[in-house]
Amino acid sequence: MRAASRRQGGTVGWVSSEDDRFPTLALWLEGAPEDHPWRRILEDADMAMFGDPLEEILSTLESARPTRLPSKRKAFREDAAGFLNVRAELNVGYALARSGATITFGGPGKPDYECTLGDGSSAWVEVTTKERDDLRRLHDELEEELRGQDVIVTLRVPRRVVIPKAKRADACRRVVQAVAAERNGSVGLPEVDGSASFTAPSLFGGAWVHLEIGSNLTEHGEAVERALLGAIEDKIDQSRRGNWEPDTVLVLDLARLGLSWIRPKEVWAGRLQAMGFNWAELPFGAVAVVFSDLTHAGFAGACVWREDLPADRAQRLEEQLRYLGFGDSSGSTIRSATRGDAPSDTFDPGLA
Numbered sequence: 001m002r003a004a005s006r007r008q009g010g011t012v013g014w015v016s017s018e019d020d021r022f023p024t025l026a027l028w029l030e031g032a033p034e035d036h037p038w039r040r041i042l043e044d045a046d047m048a049m050f051g052d053p054l055e056e057i058l059s060t061l062e063s064a065r066p067t068r069l070p071s072k073r074k075a076f077r078e079d080a081a082g083f084l085n086v087r088a089e090l091n092v093g094y095a096l097a098r099s100g101a102t103i104t105f106g107g108p109g110k111p112d113y114e115c116t117l118g119d120g121s122s123a124w125v126e127v128t129t130k131e132r133d134d135l136r137r138l139h140d141e142l143e144e145e146l147r148g149q150d151v152i153v154t155l156r157v158p159r160r161v162v163i164p165k166a167k168r169a170d171a172c173r174r175v176v177q178a179v180a181a182e183r184n185g186s187v188g189l190p191e192v193d194g195s196a197s198f199t200a201p202s203l204f205g206g207a208w209v210h211l212e213i214g215s216n217l218t219e220h221g222e223a224v225e226r227a228l229l230g231a232i233e234d235k236i237d238q239s240r241r242g243n244w245e246p247d248t249v250l251v252l253d254l255a256r257l258g259l260s261w262i263r264p265k266e267v268w269a270g271r272l273q274a275m276g277f278n279w280a281e282l283p284f285g286a287v288a289v290v291f292s293d294l295t296h297a298g299f300a301g302a303c304v305w306r307e308d309l310p311a312d313r314a315q316r317l318e319e320q321l322r323y324l325g326f327g328d329s330s331g332s333t334i335r336s337a338t339r340g341d342a343p344s345d346t347f348d349p350g351l352a
Contacts, residue, residue: 014261022051024058032077057094060297064097068105068166077326088253089127090297091292092324096125098298101323109242123320124248126239130231130258134163138171144194146207147170149177150200153207157194158214161223161258167191173315217327224260225271228252232287238284247285247309249324253292253299261291269302279306285317288324298325 027044041051047052061069073091079086089112096103102116111126127169135157153175171191178187179198198222202208235250263271268289277287290301303326305317 007090017033022055025051025055025063027062028058028073028076029135030077032293034082036077036080037083039126048068051175053295056205056297057087058198059092059096060097063095064103066093066097066103066105068107071106084131084256087294088129088255088292092125092251092290093255094126095298095325096323099323099325106273111242111244111248112321115323116318117319119316122313123316124245125246125251125320125324126235127251127253128231128235128245128254129253130227132161132227132260133212133256134168138163138168138292139211139314141168142175143207143209145176146179146209149179149207150202150205151198152200152202152210153179153196153198154210155189155196156195156212156214157192159220159259159279160192161220161227163192171196185352220258221263223256224254225275228254228260228289229275232282234293236283244283245311246283247320248283249286249288249303249317249320251288251290252286253290255291255293260289265291265302267299270303275304277304277306279308281308285309285313286321288326 023040025038026111028037029036031043032039038054041047041054045195061072075085076083076090093103093105093113096113096115104114104116104123106112106114111124113125113127115123115125117123129130135144138157139155142155146153155175171189171194174187174191175196175198178185178196179200182200183200186195188195198216231252232250238244239248272287272289284331286305288301290299292299304319305322
């Protein structure tokens with residue numbers, strides 16, 4: 001949405017009214033590709049619900065002026081494909097800076113953030129995300145296979161995080177073949193333990209796929225936890241290669257991992273404790289599961305930390321976790337975040 005012209009340096013250029021509302025975002029997007037997803041915030045006033053929190057995150061980091069800030073601006077404008085992952089990382093930096101921590105962006109091969117504690121020592125925070133929802137992929141792939149046809153398809157499937165690509169392809173093939181054979185009917189989809197019904201023509205023209213997902217979340221929760229453990233294993237390898245400090249706090253943003261966010265943070269606290277991490281082999285001082293929301297800055301979540309640290313290391317870890325919003329460790333090995341309720345289902349705003 002272009003609103004006004006502005007004379008700068010003897011030339012006249014058009015600037016967006018949203019540039020004025022989100023000046024830090026506009027700065028961080030200077031030189032970014034025209035199709036960068038975050039540019040939509042500057043071009044469409046209706047995207048302000050995503051722009052306000054992002055501006056807060058970026059302006060807070062600008063005020064904190066951490067070392068290597070220019071490199072993060074560069075990653076922000078150049079990594080259009082990973083724009084949500086970059087936001088998740090910066091969101092944790094925002095939480096640290098807002099709580100008063102003195103932070104530095106980590107260098108190559110190091111964790112994402114170095115925090116300077118009250119005694120002058122350093123503490124480290126690594127941020128990672130895990131994204132997967134193969135039911136969405138199945139939906140999108142089937143709509144693509146049915147492109148050009150005039151039909152409504154209802155997929156009835158249990159909630160799954162992972163559906164192998166070959167099984168999704170077989171399920172799509174069954175539906176396409178059934179639709180080609182008759183105008184109205186149904187077909188079983190053993191590949192995904194589900195079925196599909198279809199009606200032609202559709203009321204709206206073109207192919208429409210509707211998902212009806214089963215309400216049993218037990219298997220889904222188990223799949224989410226397996227994905228979580230897999231992400232931790234990946235970070236263990238990275239930690240060993242980079243020779244990270246053993247008390248590094250690992251923060252995993254799972255907001256886009258299926259319906260992992262539907263569990264209250266108190267339930268996640270219990271699940272993390274029940275996982276029984278072997279701290280003797282885990283090169284982290286604490287593991288946190290958090291959930292961010294594109295319409296808010298910050299996060300909700302829970303964490304668990306090791307109990308067997310010497311008093312001086314435990315005190316430093318406690319300070320580090322307070323900066324992240326996780327209470328203190330006195331009298332408990334686990335504490336939920338106090339940053340509000342888990343976010344609602346707003347993790348796909350149509351920016352991609």
